[in-house]
Amino acid sequence: MGKLEGRTAIVTGGARGIGAHYSRALAAAGARVMIADIADGSALAAEIETACGAGSAASATCDVSDEAQVARLAAGAIARFGGIDILVNNAALYSSLPPVRCTEIDVALWDQVMAVNVRGPFLMVKHVAPHMIARKGGKVINIASGTAYKGLPDFLHYVTSKGAIVAFTRALSRELGAHNVCVNTLAPGLILSDTGLANAAHLDQTRAPVIASRAIKRDGYPADLLGALVFLASADSDFVTGQTIAVDGGSVNT
Helix, strand or coil: CCCCCCCEEEEECCCCHHHHHHHHHHHHCCCEEEEEECCCCHHHHHHHHHHHCCCCEEEEECCCCCHHHHHHHHHHHHHHHCCCCEEEECCCCCCCCCCCCHHHCCHHHHHHHHHHHHHHHHHHHHHHHHHHHHHCCEEEEEECCCHHHHCCCCCHHHHHHHHHHHHHHHHHHHHHHHHCEEEEEEEECCECCHHHHCCHHHHHHHHHHHHHHCCCCCCECCHHHHHHHHHHHCHHHCCCCCCEEEECCCCCCC
16 A cells, blocks of 8 residues: 555646656555646546556646636545645746846746746645645645755746745744644755756756755756655655755755
């Protein structure tokens, strides 16, 4: 029996990139997974059902910055699977963002990054937390970034949004702890995912210095994140909350 047998997870941004790896890993550990993304996740859901069994996955189109869509997503997941035990707030704008100086960031772009990367997790919690509270338990896993600790030039909007997620986790864990809901952050370093590899601007600027900063001097891959993800989603972490786990080969060394 998998560590997540009988549990249901929502993974935002779960249809592609690192999010697709999260969706597969949670399902492989026994969870039923609702894949939520602005992209069509039906093919991935079918793939997971083939590997993990009928009813192990479903997909829904959702823009996490839109409250009405988030409310429909939460209600749909409960209707489909009977509950929500795990929320992975993964949806974010990053790989599509070109490097830009702080003085040249368009205000509309700044607001868009904050809407997806910060408002999105807030809205998901707003509509999922009441259900977890009623069930007297749950796991919220927010996805931040090692850049929130180290900084990164020319990505002020993104790094600021991920710093907000670290603070969001700390505050939320204090609020939901009384209800047996654990809230933690997974902070990946630079990960060579398919979406990341498709954007050479990010890699050209960061890959070599990031590897040099690591205690384990190699590239990071999506598979490197999955053990920590399943740990935070499982009963193994029932007394862990308000924490940030950096999975980056020791680049962030606290």
